Every structure is written in structure tokens, then in C-alpha cells.
Amino acid sequence: MATQLMTVSVVQAIADDIRSRILRGEYPSDTSFTETDVAARYEVARPTAKAAIEKLVSESLLERPTNKTAKVMTLGPDDVRDIYLTRARLEKAVLLELAESRTVPPAAVAAQRDLERIDSGSGLDTVDPDMRFHMALVDSIGSPRTSRMYESLVSQVRLCMAQVQGLELVQPERIVREHQHLLDLIEAGDGPAATAFLDEHLSRPRERLVAAVGGVPGPEADLGSSLDAQG
Template sequence: MAGRIAAVSIVEAIAADLRNRIFTGDLVSGQTLTETDVASTYEVARPTAKASIEKLVAEGLLDRGTHKTARVIELGPESVRDIYLARAYLESEVLRRLARDKAVPGDAVLANSEIAALQSGAPLDVVEPDMRFHLSLIDAVGNERISRMYRSLVGEVRMCMVRVQSLHLLDNALIHNEHQRILELIESGQGDAAAQLLDEHLGRARERLVAAMGGTAGPEAALPSTLD
């Protein structure tokens, strides 16, 4: 039993490092990742390397067809739209449900305060608390399956967020202020208004990223903040 726990720990550690390398751009879109490369880099056996790769395939960060080498996923404009719309469907309903009870998650408040305190730094400095803000809202509903569904998107969502921040498409103050307003709307029981602001919040990021990737941006890209 102890051996199995150690093996899982190694797989998790390698997967975590590979995940971070993808998010930071060390492993770029379309880059191949073979079991031999991973085994050599981390000095582990091929089965361990394979398990680490399969974990990231399951998270949507790597793509691998049958009997093919894994590659870092390549996100195009339509993929970005699919990812953002999928999360918007889940998050919008979650906000409405939280607002019914006027339940503001403490973890979301804390994550947003971290965004407010950021002055500068690497893209991931913003992405981590931003992601925790949204995850906290999802988890606050207390539905295991909803949390699981949302987490199936998290890898791809993080990739989009890192790209948004790397390209300086959104200002930290705007992110913080709209998060804060969403929490205030939840606290006052205004679920529909919170969901509407979320749609604007995500839609602006989505369409600006689409444009940066060579696609045609929708009108959401030019949306002014309703807080101005």
C-alpha cells in the first residue's frame, strides 16, 4: 500500500510541474511531450511518465489521439468561446443560487482582496487568486457534481486566463472591482444582476482574447465597465 501512495505522489508532482510549465509558457501550444522525454527529464520510469501525461490529457491541457504523441493543446478563437461559455453557464446559475440565500463565500472575499493588493508581477500572480475567486463561488453551493463539472474546465480556463494576462488585455483594478460588485449583488439578493455582470465580465475577456488570437471580436470586447 505504501508503494502505491508514493507512486501516486510522484505522478502528482510531475503533473503539477508540467502543468505549471504549460501555464507559464515554457511548454508552448502544439509542443509534443513524449513519455521518453518526461521520463528522462524527471528521472522516472516510463509508466510514471505515462500516468503524468494521461492526467494532463484528462484535464484538457494535453491532447493525444490513439497511439499518438501528446501535444500541448492549441486554443483557437472558437475553442476560447466554448470554454468561456461553458463556465458562464455554470457560474451564472451558481450566482443566482447564492443570492437566494445572500451567501457570500469568505474564500471569494479573501481571493479578491489578494487581487486588490497586487501591484505587478507574472501573469500567474493574478490568475491564481482570480481562479480561486471563481472556484470559491462554485464550491459555496455545496454540490459535489457541480464542483466536479467546473473543475473539468479548470485547466483550459487557466490557460485562457494566463493568455489574457500575458497580453495585458484586462486591468487588475477592473477585475477586482467587478468581482467586488458581484459579491455585493449576491449579498443583496440580486442574483439576476450578479449573473448579468458576470456575463459582461467574462464576455469582455473572452472576446478580447479571441481578437488577440486573430479572430473577429464580438461587441463584448468593447464593453465599458458598468461600474465606471
């Protein structure tokens, strides 16, 4: 019996590479991508380059106004708040569902362990396991459409963090502690407490990101964690 191999189209491969570089901060805000440049860089035909660019435009990582060159998306303060508040709405519904069945997703636990192993380096070192933790919660309810909606938001959160590369918005130890508390609340079946704590967990980085992209942060940016009082 022949072995089935998964193939990736040239368009997908180019989009994946550009996306990865954007999210690592190699292409800062407003970096331009013309069909000619992309075609030359990857040695492909212009229609292929155009398709890759359009894919990233559809993911909101690139923006291309009518008759203009595609550029890396620039996120302003209002964008940051809208992204975070939207993802909070999705995650709250997920937390209530998980808490009702007291289901702690193994993939979220695995991401948490990866976070625990981070002890130094760039502030961006926490971004991947942090996002995987939250994505694992959403994926665990088994709704492909919800996962796709959430993933499109996560890409923009990563983009925003990449644009402020090197800025440690929240200490890794605090992220680890707060993630564990969310898992504990899910296991305890306390959905309302989990959703309330999620608001706290997301509001701090949200407002610090707002400040990083030139906005006026809300008071949440400087609030401590409610876990501090618990010792």
C-alpha cells in the same frame, strides 16, 4: 497515536509539475511530451511517465491524437467562446443559489483581497486570484461534481491566458471593482442582477482572448463597464 501524512503518487507529482509549468507559460502551445523524454526528465519508468501524460490529456491540457505525440493543447477562437459560455452557465446557477440565501463565501472575499493587493507586474499576476475568486463561488455551494466540472474549464482558461503571456486583457482595477459588485449583489439577494452582470464581466475577457488566439472579436471586447456610469 501515529500521525497521518498525506502522500502524493509519483504520477500525480509529475503531472502537477508539468501542469504548473504549462500554466505559467513555460511550455507554449504545441510543445511535445514523449514518454521517453518525460521518463528521462523525472528519472522514472516509462509506464509512470505515460500515466502522467494521460492524466494531463484527461484534463485537456495536453492533446494526443491516435498514434501521435502528446502536445500542449492549442485553443482556437471557438474553443475560447465555448469554455467561457459553459463556465458562465455554471456560474449563473451558482450566483442565483448564493443570492437566494445571501451567502457571500469567505474564500471569495479572501481572493478579492489578494487581487486588491496587486499593483504591478505581469498581466498573469491577476490570473490566480481571479480564478480563485470564481472557483470559491462555485465551491461554496458544496457540490463536488459541479466543482470538478468547473475546475476542468478553469484549467483551460488558465491555459489560454498562459498562451498569451504578458498580455493585459483587463486592468486589475476593473477586475477588482467588478468582483466586488458581484459580491455586493449576492449580499443584496439580487440574483438576476448578479447573473446579468456576470455576462458583462466575462464577455470582455472572452472576446479579447478570442482576438489573442487569432479570431475576430465581438463588440464586447471594447465595451466599457456599466459601473463606469455609477462613478
